[in-house]
C-alpha cells in the first residue's frame with residue numbers, strides 16, 4: 625500500500641501506519657487486548673481480578689507493552705514510563721509531557737511521606753523538569769540524586785523530589801503508586817509541589 629500524505633497535522637511525524645513497526649505494534653496491542661479475555665502471559669490472575677486501573681509500561685518500548693513489576697527495576701536505575709490502559713492495550717498518552725520516571729530505592733531511606741506514596745520501594749515522579757521542561761532521568765550515584773541534563777538541577781527522590789540544587793526551584797510532581805496484583809499502578813493523580 626502506498627504511503628499517504630500527512631493530512632492531519634496532529635499525526636505528522638508519526639510512523640507510517642502501514643510500516644512494519646506499526647504493524648508489529650498493532651499486533652502486540654491486539655495480543656494485550658485479547659489477553660484480557662484469555663490470561664495474559666505476563667499477568668497473574670490476581671492482577672486481572674483487580675478493577676481495571678492504570679498500569680505503567682516502558683516509554684521506549686516499540687511494540688511489546690509489558691506492564692512493569694517492582695522486580696523489573698534494578699535499584700537506583702531510573703526508567704521512563706507511560707501510563708498504560710490494560711483494557712485497550714495501549715499507553716493512555718504518549719506525549720513526552722506524560723512521561724513518568726520510576727526509581728527503585730531502599731525504603732528505609734525514604735521519608736515517611738515519600739514511602740507512603742511508593743510501592744514495593746518504587747517511587748514515581750513526573751520526569752519533566754520544573755525548570756524548563758527537559759527529561760529528568762540521570763541518576764547520580766555518588767550523591768544519590770536524580771539530575772536534569774539540561775542545566776544540572778538535582779532532585780532528592782527519597783524526600784519528595786525536593787530540589788537539592790537549582791536552577792529548578794520546585795520539586796518534581798510526585799505520582800503515588802500502588803500495586804495491582806504484581807504490577808505497579810497509579811494510585812492517585814500527581815501531587816503538585818507543596819500539596
Ligand code: FES
Pocket residue numbers: 753754755756757758772773774775776777790791792
Ligand atoms: S530544564 Fe532542567 S535544569 Fe533546566
